[in-house]
Amino acid sequence: MSPFGALREQLLGAATAFADAPGALPGILSGLVDDVDRALREELEIFPVCHHSPASALAMVRRLREKQPKVIYLELCEDLQPLLDELRNCRLPVALQAFASEIDGFPPDWGPLSVVAPITEASAEYQAIAYALDTPGVELVLVDRSADHVFQWLPREPAAPAAADADDDTAGHGEEAALHGDAVGVEIGDLRPRFAELEEHLLHHGKVRHWSEWWDQYVEQPLAGADYDTYRQVMVLIGSLFRRLGPDEGDRLARDEDRERYMWTRMREHLAASDADPSQCLYVCGAFHAASRVEQFGLAAEAPAYDISPRTATRWLYGLIPSSHSAIEAQFALASGSVSIAAATWTKAVARHGVTPYRLEGQKGAGKRPGRARPAAPVPQGPVTDRLSGFLANPPALDGLDEAELLGWCVDIVRLARRNGYLASTADAIAVFETSILLAGLRNRARPTPYDFQDAAVTCIEKDVVPGRRDVRRLCEILLGGDRIGEVGYRALPPLAQDVYDRLKPLGLDLEKRTQQRALLNLDAEPELVPCSHLLWILRYLLPEDAVRPIMGTRRLGERPIQESWDLAIGRHQRSIIELGYEGVTVEQVLEQRLRRTVWAPEATAAVALAAVEDATLYLGSRRFTDELGGRAVELLAAERTVDDAPDVLRRIRRLLAHYRATEPVLPAWCEAFVTTGYAHYCTLLPTAFVDEEVGVRQVAAMLGFLSSMESLALALGCDRAQLELAVRQSHPEAPAKVALLWAAQFRLGMLPQAELRSRCDELLANPLVVPAFPLYMSGFVQALEPVPALAPFVVEVMSKAFARLPDAVLLPWLPKLITTLRDQARELVPVLVREAGRTFPAGLSSVDTWVPPWSARETPKAVAGPVPAAAGPVADLLAGHPAACDAVAVLLGCEAGWRPSVHLAGGPEHPEVADLLVRHPEAADAVAGLLDRRSASGR
Structure with missing residues (x-):
């Protein structure tokens, strides 16, 4: 008999009493209970989680110490498995990445392809990974679809692949939000209502502004101290609720179900190959997938195994890239600051509940590693009992007001605000304290949450003016934990990135720092720095503009640098250097490949090829390669x-x-x-x-x-x-x-x-x-x-x-x-x-009055008295016969003198101006004379 029979009857009675048309609602409510019962009765223990949830991480630590499983099946891309051991060389948060620049089997406009799976310490998946990698005899198996299948299952639309996947909604969260680029995000436990009206209803009645705040108030806080059975049942119930109340989403729901079939097929294959005992195994997946209804669900399912399609010929490369809280928020459409608040909640919960979290041996940036707890005998899983009824019927035990914590927040936010240009004072700290308590009371909360504190600080300090580049809400995020940024350790870097760090060592700078550093190169006095200069110019060509920026010095054909000055922010752009490592072993090889792809692209022109020749001459110095690019330039010019x-x-x-x-x-x-x-x-x-x-x-x-x-x-x-x-x-x-x-x-x-x-x-x-x-x-x-x-x-x-x-x-x-x-x-x-x-x-004003333009400096010839050449005779007769035309031309030229006898022109009237004009320009007279001769010959 199901342990949830009483709860089912209670829910059905409520549906009959309150629903206007009791038809669909009873089926939904009873289905929720059935999903919980089904997941908890499964022979392979299912551990439902939410992405980057402190409550899930706490429950994971407790369950791992109790059960001590021998095999952990984790919902993560199976081809990312070799990267997990490299996490111990990194400072969290980082992201596992699969990258492909040369694609085969996908639309060309999708490239380059990139999949990231971010990992934080306050996440259940990291606790499971740390336990499995540092505990002898424990096997960790990733069972989710491969990175190649992530893109295989996307709809073949012209839109970019990241925009076609439902897991990658982004928002603007500042510079660090771009650490993941335009990669498709893969997460464990996407718990958010897919029914817009349901989310709006929850936010309205929960008196919160966004989903992250609702989740923290009504799920995270109550489940932080709950026992394991209660945690499992509540998480499966939430996953089932969002699944059953979601709209008919077509491709997205089909992809989710295919993922579930994929994971159950992989787990069955591993159990059959390894003869592992299912009772000593743990399946970690999102709560949404824990409530799955696919026919392959469970080890006892009689449905045939899911037919997994082969991977395409795309060549995938794998590595770790730095991540940050804001990058995770932007990747998965979380509220700004929610991951930082979750990290602060995790730290506080670990200290409050006395839990010793798992941490990889040699993990960077985690402080002193806690002592390993003494292994205890595994606790067998007891019979399933109904914990949902009590959890849903009784309000959670709310913590009282922690005045010391709230006072510390108020004092620190005023101090931080004054450093950033706000005119804050002790009175503002008191106002923030009282307003936080007031807001918590208006929202039916026994103690102010970080979100109440943020709202109070914005109201009391910022008012309507933001003096600097940081507003008060951002200052609160910094105060409550900040945007922690991860770092990939040297040993976990690809060979190209390690080569870059090694070749730049003569500069004497700590390139792992995220701050901007100045490098001064006197190449005449220190010729050993010439290779560093050459490498910096190549990185300038390959990396984003602000990663390697020259302050003094240029790189041009025929020029030899003497001194150079650089602003370097290589640590801030570690992801870009790592992705260069996916393209080649050295930066010179990457540059050669990019130039070759550029000149052989369909849209390449002769100008593009000549630019590639110039770049190859400047940065590579290979005569063979420049001749190849030059030959391509000739071909392109002839074809244009x-x-x-x-x-x-x-x-x-x-x-x-x-x-x-x-x-x-x-x-x-x-x-x-x-x-x-x-x-x-x-x-x-x-x-x-x-x-x-x-x-x-x-x-x-x-x-x-x-x-x-x-x-x-x-x-x-x-x-x-x-x-x-x-x-x-x-x-x-x-x-x-x-x-x-x-x-x-x-x-x-x-x-x-x-x-x-x-x-x-x-x-x-x-x-x-x-x-x-x-x-x-x-x-x-x-x-x-x-x-x-x-x-x-x-x-x-x-x-x-x-x-x-x-x-x-x-x-x-x-x-x-x-x-x-x-x-x-x-x-x-x-x-x-x-x-x-x-x-x-002329160069001065004194010379202007006497200056004569060179084009008019020739001497004007004087008028010559005497008979006009014979060729001008007809012209003189014409002028003598029509004096009115001559008068009109004279007026137009500004000559007011009339006809007077001074110089005889072929027996006609005398006009000195006309005579002078004819003498100076005989060509015109010759042309008119020729014209008159032709007319006479034609009989006109």
Whole structure:
């Protein structure tokens, strides 16, 4: 007969009395009792736990000392088993990690894959691990799904894998919250209502703000001093309640049930292979899984074993990474400070109940290891009795007010607040004390909890002002335990991380510290530090920006450092260094692999490959590897159909060519191939780029810059200059800036004399319809300084003429557009223009009045009296026959003098200005004369 029969009848009676439609509720309540009865009657003892729960850890310590099991089955990824012994070389909290950068069998956008399982001292799983590893004859078996199966069971959606798993809800908890990165978290005992309305109901009636506070008030505190049977029954009941009242969650519930089938299958396989006695075994799992209803539940289940799918071909790497309380809170969506409060509760409970916790031999950061308790005879498990009825019917025995503890908190928070800029005083400490008691009374609590104290401190000290970067709630978390941050010991580090620490020893710094340290390197006086400098630059490339930060010194092609200064925070970024160890044995190998992956990626471009060549030259110095990357750059350039990266390509290939010419007797073969390929490639794309609206002026200017600056080398290597001339002749741009670029290219190739170019610019300034677009022409000319540096004096001349000739009504609206256009399109070339202007214009104000621009310094020829050349005869006749037109032109030019006889022009009226004009510019007269001759010949 079930020991819970009376409780079941009582719950069914309550359901019938209070439910409006007694149908589903009786089934749920009776199912809760059935789940508890089923879990406790199982031959293999089930120990239900909650993640990072001090009550679970206390119950675990007590049960391990009583039962002394020989085999412990632990709900943790089975492939993490080899890492457990390395915990003794670490300072908790740390996280077990499985990492895969090269994935096979998963969507490519999921990579890299990462699974973490954080471990704290105030957790039941750590107590079980410490007991099993340090007790002779005890076997610890991890039975949960492998890291590969964690991702196999995720839905194949475009979203990132971490976002698809239900265990990894994150929140912002500061810098240390990022210690786990975007890894998927695996925990033992995820006890939180999956029914939003149920959680809201519990929080409202419990008069608490968040779930962590409700759990601490109504589960942790009552179960801290409860006996083992009561603890088990309550935890299974809670797990069953959340399971039965959860919504139909589809994939998540199916994954939970698959995990349970997986674990029971692994335990059966181990029992069959080892012939272990189930009565001497202990199965540690989350309370949610203890109330499982899958057909494989229990050793006596008749259902067939679960068919476990094979792992994929993904290569997994394993290690330990540092963790922190805030990282655990962010990973599993816990309230900020809840894990720190749990750690403080654990310390207090251990001292109050006289429990000696288990701790791994040699554990770092744990103080003096407690003496091992004398082993006692195992206590057999007694018959199952009903402890739930008494626990649910009677209120828990509440502790009285601990005035000494609360006074200590109040005094310490005021002292801490004053250090952080708050104007706190003794009166505030008294106010916090009284408000804490008041809040506890309003919430039906016999003694203030840390959460009541936090609320009181925020109300009385912070008010509405936060003077510094820490608010009072954060100060309370620091006071009550702080955000403890773990550390992976040297022996538990991968070979790469150990190599980094060993190679940086000459610096004389304690790199394990989490504080920022300054390293000063005088490389001339201490040449033995040159390898350290080289390693620091590689770490600067591979690690986050604030891990290794240069204060003084640079790393460029052709430069040799003399002195360097670094800010190092390697201890703070230990996780990043550890994950580098998953990619290779040394940092040089990791860098080589990353550069190779970069240039062979589908989205790689020639500019990306040239950047990789430069990085390989700076950090690796391997000629074979740089030749490989350079060959890939040639392939990518030949395959490109756009010129978006032309500026970057030009800048990088110029720098590399200058470096090789200064350090090598001959250019590498890939450099010569890149120049010849680029010359032909850009000549082919030039006509299209000139007319394509999506191609910017900078790109076209960079193409011309490549063709002009590499021309001599390309011609020496066998290229044909006619290809460039043909490409320029085929270019017919319409955009003003590109038109100016084309004129500059024609000038560079000798197709356009400078006199004609000057004439065209003068025509642009004289045309009122073109003047508003003149800044665009100027932008093109300034961009042309890249391929045609000799054009700088002419650009200064054109801009000076614009400022001299344009009236203020045109110049003032035009000037802002000119400035913004040059800033947006030719920012880096404006200094070239400024330097040229500095050489052209006078250096002092005293010289301005007498200064004559170089372009107008030529002597104006005087008017020549005498007969006009014969070719100008028809023009003179035309002017004499139509004097009104001449008068209008004279007025437009500002000449008010009328016709007067002074110089005879071919028998017509005399006009000295016209005669002088014809003498100075005979070309115009010749052209008009030719036009008149053709009209006469055609009969018009």
